[in-house]
Amino acid sequence: MASSTAAAGAAQSYTYTRPSGLDGGLLGLSTSGGTTSGGPRAHPHFFSGVLTRPAPAAAALLGLADVARTRYFQPRPTAFRDPVVTCSGDRLRLESFSACGGVYARLDVLEAAMDGEVHDRGTTNVDVNGPLREALARVGGSDPLHLAVGADELAVTTMDGAVVEKKVPLPDRWLRGFAEVQVITAGFDPRGELAAADAVRFLRSMPRAPRGALWAVPAGRTLRLTSRPSPGAVCLAGPERLRTMLPLLRFATALRVYGPPAGAQSGPMSSVWELELPGMRYVLTLSPGHGRGFSGEGAVLDALSTDEAAADADLIGALLSFEPRVEPDLLAERSGLTPARTKAALTQLGTSGRVGFDTAEAAYFHRELPYDPARVADLNPRLRAARALVEAGAVRLTSGDTAVVLSNEQERRVRFMEGHATCTCPWWYDHRGERGPCKHVLAAGIVRREPGAAAAGAEAAR
Known part of the structure; x- marks a missing residue:
């Protein structure tokens, strides 16, 4: 896969040996370039077998595709953005992000819903196109659906030579959103669980028109929507962003909700909504606002600002091997790092797309997004500004816990x-830390951790 990564208007170029399609009961998902356990591959072949639950799998794939082409604050379809697929041996994870950067969607196809041969482990993009979407909408019944994620080299050489090339705009906020989501959700806890019938009633009763942030409060066997936060509540900002779950309700066995601690004075927060399907999980993570993407949340900035975490991330990254669950304690033992430094390294790896977070299992998972990790720091203007302040000698520590930062005179x-x-x-007055640290806090934090940085900056300024 070739990619063009020029600033905010970056485009991603995909090359496939043929379009993905559904023909005669075979769902063939064509792969572009990706990373496997054996290294980079142009068209990796991960799985061939059957989906034992074809109807919910097809409906969930359709939901994933719909999220990827939707801009929720301007409800109109956009270009297809091809999902990212990771094969971890006992499962397939398919991930996508909305065009507006405010909804992250993931479909976990677990071992109970797939039966076949795993040819390799790794991550790639898969082609999603209009005809495939129409075909998925027609899948029904209980007959197993054959699935091929990629094709083996022999199959590729026997094709007619047609190559499909797609160039799709992927704004930098798309990549930054992937980084923010895993950091934010790693701090979430389960807040509620609804049985199938209660989940259907709750989701079908949601208001259809866009509204401000609502709060879902556990009430017996269900959730009750209110306009005010309270302890134990989960924020539901833009309930219409859950609408891709509605076609899946006939298959649902449970609905689970995850979020951070909330109180009576809490502002809008992100939340995770997980629909359990037979052998699968369909997960939507919502940003704190209907028109607010994840890219500006700032949750990754502290982790990105430390050189130690970057070095530790190189060490931890070398120990990953597309496990379905990343075990921090085991990584700490194998690397010789403390648990705290291991966690910081995993956060750093998340910012470059190398790990995600699964709230259902409260665990990281390894994947390799097809983007240049070196771009990540450059995609955070606050971090760039903070480093510029340090280099200009604008930070002066007045005590162990206070600093003065000279900015714009x-x-x-x-x-x-x-x-x-x-x-x-x-910035701090407007957001009170809810959207990550400001550039002044970041700059002061860098100097507190690295006292020599202030002296070097002051000398450079002279």
Whole structure:
């Protein structure tokens, strides 16, 4: 796969040996370039066998494709953005992101729903096109659906030589969203579970028109929507963003909801909504606002700002091998790092697309997104600005927990206390840390961790 990565308007180019299609009971998903356990491959072949639950699998794949081509704050279809597929041996994970960057979708096809041969492990893109989408909408019944994710080299050489090339705009916020989601959801806990019948009633009763943030509060066997947060509540910002779950309700066995701790004064938050299907999980992660993407949440900035985490990430990354679950304790033992440094390294790996997070199993998983990891830091303007402040010698520590940062000829005062930081700048006043640290807090944090950085910056400034 070739890619063009020029700033905010980057486009991703995909090359497939043929279009994906559904023909005679065979669902053939064509692969573009990707990473396997044996290294890079132009057209990896991961799986061939059957989907034992064809109707829910087809409906969930259709939902995944619909998320990828939707801009929720401007409800109109956009170009297809091909899903990312990871084969981890006992499961297939298919991931996509909405065009607006505010909804992350994942379909986990687990061992109970697939029967066949795993040819390799790794990550790639798969082609999704209009005819395939129409064919998926017609799948029904209980007959097994044959599935091939990629084709072996012999099959490729016997094709007619036709090559499918697609160039799709992938804004930088798309990549940044992938990084933010895994960091944000790693701190979530289960907040509610509804049985099938209760899940159907709840999801079908949601308001259809776009509204502000609502809150789902556990109430007996169901969830009750309110306009005010409360302890134990889960934010539901833009309930219409769950609509791709509605066609799946006839297959659902449960609905689970995950979120961070909430209180009576909480502002809008992200949330995870997981629909359990026979042998599968269809997961939607929603940003804190209907028109708000994940790329601006800033959850990864602290991790990106440390050189130590970057070095540790190289070590931990070398130990990954497309496991369905990444075990931090085992990685810490094998690497010799402390659990805290191992966790920071996993966060760093997430920012480059090398790990995701599964709230159902409360575990990281290994995958390799087809993007250049070196781009990630450049995609965060606050981090770039913070490093520029440090290099300009604009940070002065006044004590162990306070700093003054000169920015745009104004002094901003930063204070660190009990794991949190405050700043006197307008950004902090507007967001109070809910969208990650401001550039002043990041710059002060860099100098606190690396005292030599301030001296080097001041010398450079002179």
